[in-house]
Amino acid sequence: MQKKHPIVESQGQQSNVLDSVNSEEPIIQHKLQRKCTTDAEKKILEGLFEFDFFSDDTAIEILRELQDISNDWNMQRIRTYWNNYKKKISK
Incomplete structure (x- = not known):
């Protein structure tokens, strides 16, 4: 014999009601804010372009320096910056 938990069932019903109410509201999508370097x-990122390839060791050192200035930087952002600017600097 299984025990029924009316509290759990009522919470499930409430979430269904909330889901139906929320689905009628328009979804507002916010644009991602572009971060200017x-x-x-x-000046710190110039060290990335000493090599023709992306060096993880160099990127980690640069990441540490950048995080002293701003917490907006991570490895993915550094790699993206390198991919965007490697061709421009090498010309």
């Missing part, structure tokens, strides 16, 4: 950050 400061001159100080660009």
